[in-house]
Amino acid sequence: xxxxxxxxxxxSIGSWVITVLMYILALTWLYPYIWMVMASLxxxxxxxxxxxxxxSFTLDNYQxxxxxxxKLNRPFLKSLFxxxxxxxxxxxxxxxTSAFIGYAMAKIDFWGRERVxxxxxxxxxxxxxxxxxxxxxxxxxxxxxxxxxxxxxxVMVSGWGIFMMAQAFKGTPNDYIDAAKLxxxxxxxxxxxLMVPLNKSIVAIVALFTFTxxxxxxxxxxxxxxxxxxxxxxxxxxxxxxxxxIYVGPVxxxxxxxxxxxVLLFIIFRRYFLQGMSLSLK
Amino acid sequence: MKFGNIKLGEIRESQIGAALAVSFLLFxxxxxxxxxxxxxxxxxxxxRFFDVPTFSGLKNFFIxxxxxxFWRSLWNVLRxxxxxxPIVLTCSLAFAFGLQHIxxxxxxxxxxxxxxxxxxxxxxSLVFTKIFSSTGPMNRLLLDWFGFSIPWLSSPSMAMxxxxxxxxxxxxxxxxxxxxxxxxxIPNEIYDAAKLxxxxxxxRxxxxxxxxxxxxxxxxxxxxxxxAFGIFTEPYMMTAGGPMxxxxxxxxxxxxxxxxxxxxxxAALMAVIIAIVSYLAIKIMRKILEKNVELV
Numbered sequence: 222x223x224x225x226x227x228x229x230x231x232x233s234i235g236s237w238v239i240t241v242l243m244y245i246l247a248l249t250w251l252y253p254y255i256w257m258v259m260a261s262l263x264x265x266x267x268x269x270x271x272x273x274x275x276x277s278f279t280l281d282n283y284q285x286x287x288x289x290x291x292k293l294n295r296p297f298l299k300s301l302f303x304x305x306x307x308x309x310x311x312x313x314x315x316x317x318t319s320a321f322i323g324y325a326m327a328k329i330d331f332w333g334r335e336r337v338x339x340x341x342x343x344x345x346x347x348x349x350x351x352x353x354x355x356x357x358x359x360x361x362x363x364x365x366x367x368x369x370x371x372x373x374x375x376v377m378v379s380g381w382g383i384f385m386m387a388q389a390f391k392g393t394p395n396d397y398i399d400a401a402k403l404x405x406x407x408x409x410x411x412x413x414x415l416m417v418p419l420n421k422s423i424v425a426i427v428a429l430f431t432f433t434x435x436x437x438x439x440x441x442x443x444x445x446x447x448x449x450x451x452x453x454x455x456x457x458x459x460x461x462x463x464x465x466x467i468y469v470g471p472v473x474x475x476x477x478x479x480x481x482x483x484v485l486l487f488i489i490f491r492r493y494f495l496q497g498m499s500l501s502l503k
Numbered sequence: 504m505k506f507g508n509i510k511l512g513e514i515r516e517s518q519i520g521a522a523l524a525v526s527f528l529l530f531x532x533x534x535x536x537x538x539x540x541x542x543x544x545x546x547x548x549x550x551r552f553f554d555v556p557t558f559s560g561l562k563n564f565f566i567x568x569x570x571x572x573f574w575r576s577l578w579n580v581l582r583x584x585x586x587x588x589p590i591v592l593t594c595s596l597a598f599a600f601g602l603q604h605i606x607x608x609x610x611x612x613x614x615x616x617x618x619x620x621x622x623x624x625x626x627x628s629l630v631f632t633k634i635f636s637s638t639g640p641m642n643r644l645l646l647d648w649f650g651f652s653i654p655w656l657s658s659p660s661m662a663m664x665x666x667x668x669x670x671x672x673x674x675x676x677x678x679x680x681x682x683x684x685x686x687x688x689i690p691n692e693i694y695d696a697a698k699l700x701x702x703x704x705x706x707r708x709x710x711x712x713x714x715x716x717x718x719x720x721x722x723x724x725x726x727x728x729x730x731a732f733g734i735f736t737e738p739y740m741m742t743a744g745g746p747m748x749x750x751x752x753x754x755x756x757x758x759x760x761x762x763x764x765x766x767x768x769x770a771a772l773m774a775v776i777i778a779i780v781s782y783l784a785i786k787i788m789r790k791i792l793e794k795n796v797e798l799v
Contacts, residue, residue, distance in 0.1 A: 239604040247615035257630045269638045322523050329520030337524045348778040354761050354771040355538035378530045437623045439736045455625045476626040487621045
């Protein structure tokens with residue numbers, strides 16, 4: 222874990238200048254977000270011709286997305302629902318399967334465990350890019366093109382998730398598990414009522430990074446989904462902007478909708494995001 | 504009696520463990536191993552998604568190697584790295600050093616930068632397209648202050664540079680944090696000794712700081728190379744590979760040839776070659792730059 226709290230007692234003028242500079246830079250880094258939100262609240266003709274915080278603010282762009290875009294065959298409300306449905310299904314599945322299989326890898330002795338472990342490590346270093354086209358062919362063979370399953374099934378189980386959970390579970394003392402077994406706890410109870418609460422932060426990390434990764438996924442749904450009614454927001458927004466790019470206001474409103482869930486998650490669970498990022502530093 | 508019970512329990516448990524592992528493997532047989540079979544078939548056959556694949560030997564191989572688009576995309580990866588690596592390394596090093604000197608609000612500042620990292624590719628690509636557009640806020644600022652504007656995304660010589668700026672915006676916080684974790688691990692005594700010897704700051708940077716964070720720098724470079732070969736959303740959304748193919752990256756070419764020209768064999772083989780090239784690039788970079796740092 223990176224220790225961001227460690228204070229260096231320096232009170233020179235130089236360090237004050239650096240601090241002020243860093244604050245200015247940090248706010249500059251937020252500028253694209255601020256501009257996006259402001260643009261989404263202005264009528265399109267004003268976006269390029271007013272200063273950041275001036276202009277006549279309205280919610281028309283959002284209204285356009287939810288009302289008029291339907292007539293252009295761009296159901297944004299539906300796609301927002303699709304995104305949440307797909308992302309939450311994948312996240313729930315990855316967390317549950319990773320917890321059970323991770324528990325097996327960490328705490329149960331069975332024949333071939335080392336080999337499975339090696340397979341997971343191997344799988345994590347093989348570039349996913351190579352399998353893009355063949356996986357599309359598989360989905361096509363299964364007759365799943367233009368279905369929710371195409372976006373959910375292939376990513377329901379994650380080697381990375383299993384690896385992360387197993388690493389964390391190994392640190393939980395066996396005494397707890399033995400005590401639970403003496404009380405005749407079932408496997409489900411051991412995993413859900415013991416391992417998950419004891420390893421809260423790793424479960425949160427797996428859930429959050431799976432959620433952001435799935436929400437943000439663009440190329441795969443672009444390939445397997447051409448039905449506007451089942452498109453996730455990322456793809457619908459992209460096709461909308463390719464065709465109706467001149468509607469800058471609505472496009473920015475759509476971008477806000479696409480970015481907002483991740484921004485909120487990041488602000489609320491920033492501790493786990495920081496922890497997760499520093500885990501990869503070892 | 505009791506003894507027997509426990510033994511029974513253990514047998515059951517190892518079976519459950521094996522069953523869980525088998526279900527994991529089964530999933531991967533379908534969604535991971537089986538596609539490799541298709542990868543093999545696709546690479547050596549003529550196919551347009553609808554007809555029956557016919558064996559064509561090494562034809563795909565020659566098509567890819569003869570394809571100027573393929574070479575152009577590899578060249579574009581190099582061009583991207585040429586912009587991206589110096590810019591992102593300088594920025595994230597500055598960020599890491601800056602973070603070291605902040606007394607108050609370190610977490611807040613780190614979070615501001617990391618917010619760019621946790622954001623949706625489609626959303627920020629659209630935002631930057633508008634910010635960089637010919638009448639956008641960037642050009643308005645330049646016109647007001649300096650009296651000229653820049654064709655950020657519409658000129659073949661600028662587009663790649665603009666995209667690498669956007670990717671830099673996204674990754675500086677993360678890379679900077681990696682470098683920062685290396686910097687805080689350097690013992691202060693080394694710097695104190697250097698100060699006693701009156702070592703100039705630039706010398707301290709190149710002779711102490713950078714060598715001491717070698718492993719973190721390597722990690723950042725590995726990430727940068729991976730991004731360069733695997734980037735898709737940003738060029739697809741911001742330039743669609745143009746203008747004049749100046750931002751046509753490997754994944755865009757693969758996407759185009761598989762789904763618009765219906766040549767999945769050529770696309771699949773290209774993906775394999777690109778993956779191998781990126782692996783080799785990382786390997787060579789490590790060979791040249793990686794050093795074992797030991798504190799005596």
